[in-house]
Amino acid sequence: xxxKRGRGQRAGLTRQAILQAAVRLADQEGLAALSMRRIxxxxxxxxxxxxxxxxxKNALLDGMVEQLLSETVPPLGVSSWQxxxxxxxxSFLAVLSAHxxxxxxxxxxxxxxPQNLRTMETVLESLRSSGFELTQAYDVVRSLAAFVLGHVxxxxxxxxxxxxxxxxxxxxDVDAYPLFFEALKKSDPISxxxxxxxALLHGFDxxxxxxxxxxxxxxxxxGPDER
Numbered sequence: 001x002x003x004k005r006g007r008g009q010r011a012g013l014t015r016q017a018i019l020q021a022a023v024r025l026a027d028q029e030g031l032a033a034l035s036m037r038r039i040x041x042x043x044x045x046x047x048x049x050x051x052x053x054x055x056x057k058n059a060l061l062d063g064m065v066e067q068l069l070s071e072t073v074p075p076l077g078v079s080s081w082q083x084x085x086x087x088x089x090x091s092f093l094a095v096l097s098a099h100x101x102x103x104x105x106x107x108x109x110x111x112x113x114p115q116n117l118r119t120m121e122t123v124l125e126s127l128r129s130s131g132f133e134l135t136q137a138y139d140v141v142r143s144l145a146a147f148v149l150g151h152v153x154x155x156x157x158x159x160x161x162x163x164x165x166x167x168x169x170x171x172x173d174v175d176a177y178p179l180f181f182e183a184l185k186k187s188d189p190i191s192x193x194x195x196x197x198x199a200l201l202h203g204f205d206x207x208x209x210x211x212x213x214x215x216x217x218x219x220x221x222x223g224p225d226e227r
Contacts, residue, residue, distance in 0.1 A: 013045060015053040019067040022060060023099065030101050036060070065111035068102060069119065071095045081130040082201050085140070089148055089197055096152045103156070107149045131208050140204050147200060155189050 021042045025033055036057070040047040054060045072095050075087035096103055120141065127137035174181050 013043065013049065013053065015063065016067075017043065018050055018054055018060070019063045022064050023067050023102065026064070026101050026105075027099055031105060034060075061105060061109055062111040062113050064102065065106050065109050066113045066116050068095055068099060068106055069111075069116060071098075081127060082205070084126070085144055085201060085204075086197065089144055092145070092148045093152060093193065096148065100152075100156055103149065103153050107153065132204075136207055143204075144200065147196065151189070151193050151196070 018039060021039050022034060025038060025042060036047045036050050039060075040050055043050075050060075054063060072088065073091045075084045075091075078084045078087060096106065123141055124134065124137045127140060128134060132140060
């Protein structure tokens with residue numbers, strides 16, 4: 001005997017399907033187009049049906065961030081924590097680049113859904129087993145995510161193809177700024193991303209291996225030359 005569905009429910013409709021439809025709509029028309037009515041129309045159901053799976057708009061937005069993070073391929077068979085973070089950063093970059101309309105949402109919502117919290121718990125445990133203190137591990141994860149978000153957001157509106165002396169249509173004397181324009185010709189976003197990522201990883205490693213006594217002399221501590 002099949003279970004009786006509640007009023008307004010529809011066979012096959014799931015939270016996952018709703019989140020995927022919301023992401024598609026935002027990809028196509030932007031976050032401003034999001035509404036329960038529009039998402040329901042995309043799925044061919046009544047708007048009230050969605051509330052059986054997503055209780056309100058905030059839960060929908062959190063779920064969309066969860067959906068983005070679920071598209072980030074988890075690193076498998078990596079040899080070190082550095083390689084794990086490196087692969088995660090590139091995967092997160094690829095996902096955000098594929099969904100540019102959702103970058104402000106990912107940057108502004110902590111999205112503490114059960115799935116995201118399970119992922120965070122796993123990552124924190126992995127970093128702790130690699131020698132990071134718990135607060136350091138948390139700072140590593142948040143710093144890396146902020147770096148990726150900042151990088152991709154900074155390149156949402158790249159300088160269009162145009163003569164180097166007229167970026168964005170403005171007439172600028174190239175000879176007055178030779179270093180800048182030479183660097184502009186040689187630099188590209190991916191190499192810049194990798195450069196900054198490696199610097200971050202080296203910094204994380206330094207914080208992991210530094211002992212409390214290796215930092216600046218503690219306030220009030222008497223140095224050997226002051227005795």
